[in-house]
Amino acid sequence: MMLRPGDVVHVGPDASVQFSGDRALDLRIIRVDPRVTYDGWMWLDGYVLDPAGNALQRRRIFVRRDGLRPAAEQRPVSRVPKARNGSRTVDRP
Secondary structure, eight states: OOOOTTOEEEEOTTTOGGGOGGGOEEEEEEEEOOSOOSTTEEEEEEEEEOTTSOEEEEEEEEEEGGGOEEOSSOOOSSOOOBOTTSOBOOOOO
16 A cells, blocks of 8 residues: 555554554554664654544654555545535535
8 A cells, every 4th residue: 555645544552552442543644764673664744633534643654564554435535615505515616
């Protein structure tokens, strides 16, 4: 999996034992550290997301690349405002 800023990944026990059980999280990546580390491991900077996709906390984590999974649903970084009737509005130039 190629990781880029804006991607949302699920970080669980396959990525590191520190994310086992209720410590698993969804992370919106803001930076992939390019420095070389142990084989298969990497540093990620990002925001921990709540179930609604809101950023809760900024974190820097050290994880196994092969243990990361795409989040169940890729959450958009920006949201489109909703009109009063519930339909989406579109900004026009």
